[in-house]
Amino acid sequence: MIKQIRSEQLLPGMYIHDLNCGWLDHPFMSNAFFVRDQATCDKILGLGIREVYIDTIKGADVWAAPSQSEVNAELDRRLQEIAQKQPEKPVVVELKDEAARARRLHGEANKLARLVLDDVRLGQPVRIERIEPLVDSMVDSVFRHQDALLPMARLKNLDDYTFEHSVGVAALLIAFGRAMKLPKEAIQELAMGGLLHDIGKAHVPEAILNKPAKLTDDEFAKMQSHVAESLRLVEGVSGVGPIARQVIAEHHERFDGSGYPKRLAGKDISLYGQMAAIVDVYDAITSDKVYNRGMPPTQALKKLLEWSKHHFDPQLVQTFIRAIGIYPTGALVRLESNRMGVVVEQNEGKLLEPVVRVFYHAGQHHYVPPEVVDLAKVQDRIASCESYEKWKIDPHQWLPA
Structure with missing residues (x-):
């Protein structure tokens, strides 16, 4: 199981699944590795890394630490809360x-x-x-x-x-x-x-x-x-x-x-x-x-x-x-209908319902005729934010221009 722990709880014998910081914020070769000595624990603390994710299958456990899925569920809840606040949409031209x-x-x-x-x-x-x-x-x-x-x-x-x-x-x-x-x-x-x-x-x-x-x-x-x-x-x-x-x-x-x-x-x-x-x-x-x-x-x-x-x-x-925006412009998203597309515009006051240019079907793994879909006006919703690399999609071809 992947768990989030405080860095001061880190001990030799644990396996770090994710250092939980940016790549330029640490000197280690990878974000994931086995902790072999106390010096490594001290170095992580000295870098200002406050929390890390450990893999309890590959190393020692910390009882009662929250799981990664529990942390993600709380972050999703907070994003939903942020989305309820009505931002102004600074648009002057189309x-x-x-x-x-x-x-x-x-x-x-x-x-x-x-x-x-x-x-x-x-x-x-x-x-x-x-x-x-x-x-x-x-x-x-x-x-x-x-x-x-x-x-x-x-x-x-x-x-x-x-x-x-x-x-x-x-x-x-x-x-x-x-x-x-x-x-x-x-x-x-x-x-x-x-x-x-x-x-x-x-x-x-x-x-x-x-x-x-x-x-x-x-x-x-x-x-x-x-x-x-x-x-x-x-x-x-x-x-x-x-x-x-x-x-x-x-x-x-x-x-x-x-x-x-x-x-x-x-x-x-x-x-x-x-x-x-x-x-x-x-x-x-x-x-x-x-x-x-x-x-x-x-x-x-x-x-x-x-x-x-x-x-x-x-x-x-x-x-x-x-x-x-919760789904920033340029993000590749997957809809509940299994269609995929790029976010092309935010909707005022509806951060969870942007305008999406749909062009791919994830379930059938093929391109579909491009269509601009305003999620504020249809029943379809965003299921996930996806990686362009994973789907071998060229972002240059689909971003607004």
Whole structure:
């Protein structure tokens, strides 16, 4: 049986089924392994990992610990509760009018993010005048219809993860800021911080960034040094304001003080740093990397809820979920009718009933004529959030454009 235990309950002889944290938050070769000594237990505690999942068939048990299914049932209940709160739907234009424009903008953003990283690698300064117009365009697009740009941010090339992740974080921060009703000027700074938050990774060797094995302590420290390096690279750069700097400085801090580089806790972390931490983790764990496959968006949102007991402000996590939806735009979903499709648009006040473009039948394993289905107007409901890779479906072909 798979059970969730507190990390301080972990003992040698147990088998960790899931370290229950992001891939970049630990130096181990895998998220699952047999615990052979107390030093490993101490290291997990030192990393700020509060809870892990153990496999009681492969290792020692903890009596009375909740099962994974019990934990998931509670997280599902909390998602349902969040869905009952009526969010505003920030739509100015129709999705069809914004989709093609958002796709072009996403391509331009990825090209520019690559150029910025290449400049830094060559010792060139950050040229903020090239980035500001892009930030303005991204903010305007999300304000017109966020369901056009956000699914584009899910499309990443394994070899280009670092800068494409920055574009995804920027887009999500814009939607988050809009849901928080922040001033547009603050949202523009948030987006700027998102684009630049990992710029210091330009000085982290590719062999460390993409290492498909356990990191040494020195390699892990080098990976974490990207925060200080990012701040150094924007020092003295006009146009990178205080909000953007807080995003860069604090996106790896955690609410319980277990993050880095300063181990800030609670309200010592700025609002913008807390928002960036949530978005950074969400985009990271939903993205494919050379050493790990991303999880479906709804599963990732449940992880954010689970981790909000320690690492994030629970109210901010709930606001983020309402901002992007229980089944975020771009998610592959399976309906109770066994039909499958991609979520193309959220329905105001009905987060469990988005608009889905149906194109596949899971039971019969074949494509069907594409059909746009508004779940708020039919009896069919979403049964699960699925993986594109599992079904060998190309997301590029079905996302809004």
